[in-house]
Amino acid sequence: MSVVRLPEVISISEEQLQETAGQFGVSIPKHDVEAYRILxxxxxxxxxxxxxxxxYLPPLDLQRFPRENVHRPVANEFNAWxxxxxxxxxxxxxxxxxxxxxxxxxxxxxxxxxxxxxxxxDVINPGSIIPEYxxxxxxxxxxxxxxxVGKGACENFSMSPSSFTNAYAQVHxxxxxxxxxxxxxxxxxxxxxxxxxxxxxxxxQGGSIRVPASYCGLVGLKPTFGLxxxxxxxxxxxxxxxxxxxxxxxxDNALLLGVLAGSDGYDDRQIGLPQPIPDYVxxxxxxxxxxxxxxxxxxxxxxxxxxxxxxxxxxVSEKVKAAAHAFAKLGDNVTVEEVSVPxxxxxxxIWTIATRQGFSEQGVTGQxxxxxxxxxxxxxxxxxxxxxEMFDKVAIKNPAVTNALLGGxxxxxxxxxxxxxxxxxxxxxxxxxxxxxxxxDVLITxxxxxxxxxxxxxxxxxxxTKISKAVGTTQNTxxxxxxxxxxxxxxxxxLPAVEKPEIKLPIGMQIVGKSFDELSILKAAYAWEQSxxxxxx
Numbered sequence: 001m002s003v004v005r006l007p008e009v010i011s012i013s014e015e016q017l018q019e020t021a022g023q024f025g026v027s028i029p030k031h032d033v034e035a036y037r038i039l040x041x042x043x044x045x046x047x048x049x050x051x052x053x054x055x056y057l058p059p060l061d062l063q064r065f066p067r068e069n070v071h072r073p074v075a076n077e078f079n080a081w082x083x084x085x086x087x088x089x090x091x092x093x094x095x096x097x098x099x100x101x102x103x104x105x106x107x108x109x110x111x112x113x114x115x116x117x118x119x120x121x122d123v124i125n126p127g128s129i130i131p132e133y134x135x136x137x138x139x140x141x142x143x144x145x146x147x148x149v150g151k152g153a154c155e156n157f158s159m160s161p162s163s164f165t166n167a168y169a170q171v172h173x174x175x176x177x178x179x180x181x182x183x184x185x186x187x188x189x190x191x192x193x194x195x196x197x198x199x200x201x202x203x204x205q206g207g208s209i210r211v212p213a214s215y216c217g218l219v220g221l222k223p224t225f226g227l228x229x230x231x232x233x234x235x236x237x238x239x240x241x242x243x244x245x246x247x248x249x250x251x252d253n254a255l256l257l258g259v260l261a262g263s264d265g266y267d268d269r270q271i272g273l274p275q276p277i278p279d280y281v282x283x284x285x286x287x288x289x290x291x292x293x294x295x296x297x298x299x300x301x302x303x304x305x306x307x308x309x310x311x312x313x314x315x316v317s318e319k320v321k322a323a324a325h326a327f328a329k330l331g332d333n334v335t336v337e338e339v340s341v342p343x344x345x346x347x348x349x350i351w352t353i354a355t356r357q358g359f360s361e362q363g364v365t366g367q368x369x370x371x372x373x374x375x376x377x378x379x380x381x382x383x384x385x386x387x388x389e390m391f392d393k394v395a396i397k398n399p400a401v402t403n404a405l406l407g408g409x410x411x412x413x414x415x416x417x418x419x420x421x422x423x424x425x426x427x428x429x430x431x432x433x434x435x436x437x438x439x440x441d442v443l444i445t446x447x448x449x450x451x452x453x454x455x456x457x458x459x460x461x462x463x464x465t466k467i468s469k470a471v472g473t474t475q476n477t478x479x480x481x482x483x484x485x486x487x488x489x490x491x492x493x494x495l496p497a498v499e500k501p502e503i504k505l506p507i508g509m510q511i512v513g514k515s516f517d518e519l520s521i522l523k524a525a526y527a528w529e530q531s532x533x534x535x536x537x
Contacts, residue, residue: 012041058134058232058374059133064090064091064142067086068086070085070114076169078172079171080188081150081153081187083116083150088147095145098259099144099199099256103149105149105150107152107243109234111134111232111233120157120158129379136231137232137233140260141201141259149197152190154184155208157236157363158205158236160183160184160398161470161474162180162453163189165183165398165400170457174191175193175505176497176503178455178456185220188202189215189216193217195248199256201245204244205355206481210447210510212246213491214489217494219247219490219529220244220245220247220508221486223244226270226273228260228261231373235368236355237355237358237359238369239355240354243260253488253525254522257522258278258280258281267373268372278518280519284523284526287526292332293332294523294527295524297331298335298441299334299335300443301338301440301442301444302339302445306446309345309476311449320445320492320509323492323532324509326528326532327524327528331527339436350422351479354482356411357408357419359408360404367384429483433479437513444511445512447507448489449472449476451507452497452506453497453498485512487510487511487521489509492509492537493535509528
């Protein structure tokens, strides 16, 4: 590494130098102190120069996309709103777009310029993070004619598949108070399922679109890694960051996906995108008269190991297998068979080790990796220095965050190099799944292992009580975050809730595809949805 210039003034004291060295467990020999003081002072001089510059962020067009009535709602349906706002384009050509007349909800970890982001946590002072620009997905839906009506509450730091951890209020299932709406895109799921909005955009690092979709009877797609730009969205770990559409129907999912997909020129995750992006709606519309013909000749594999996961409800297992085998009765020359993928059982552990250090350093303490794109400095500054008060506060609401904070440091210190090995195994996992698509068009697994469970959050409950409702929830969703394959949850049935059998709640089937082959997934989901009634299956 070169030193570009020496400083005019020595600004680093010997005490600062030794304190810095001490963080690595070393000390600077006396005879080298002066040299390092000079060198670090040069770095300090460069830092001062950069700090004085105005940041370089994407432009925010408030004339084209004016913000109206930004507020925190007092009467909050299902506790699912983070903020309300009305944003509609003022340009006629936008208002004639494919999302014209549609209302849309944005997860509260996604930037909407001039609208505060809460991230589900009170560790950051409420209202202190106000984005200066719109996320790419926000700009794209506005240009397509949608009206943004607000931000959906998300789970604390987006680190829970359950809807109990938001620092401000528990998000309730729209069908029954006290039941889990799923997380971390909980507010989006609750308001969408209740019909309060037409569409929603969620986020998914381990199942945070698909689990709430499964619990609430929605269609939720985690697209191929990089298909939709993640620009302007709070990251947990850049290797598993996904954003995607949440809808009530498959056709709406295809519609929103078509608007969101494609390179934005900022996000360096976007490698190998298809050119051009398919017209998903037009492709599905070819089968509108006879939806089952969408899967003519399909070969469908049911991953055997996905049914051998701890905590999987036998009723969910039976329904998903029945739903998968129903494909054979729907389309001409459709084959459905079981396929063994032994590494699938290891995949949750691969995801855990590959991501834990990233969650701890990038997601919770704002230590962004050296990668290109748009960075949100204000958020990272707010997270850069943790105190005992912050740790205690988040532990009360969501001990999964403090567990990630500790776990990332533990892995880094006790097992140096293990994260790297897990990332190598993630390539093996992806290669294994990809090899199956030489034979199969799509793969099938359960999504969430149970219907939504019941829990009224109590701050006095111990850590294990709070966290137990989420244990095992993402065993079949995390594998495809770390492999990058697209995966969609489609509702297939209603089952009696374990805690209240008189209440019936949705369950989902997960359909997985080859990278960038969202179309095959959508075809399968569309054929199933249009040919069968999931509420009666």
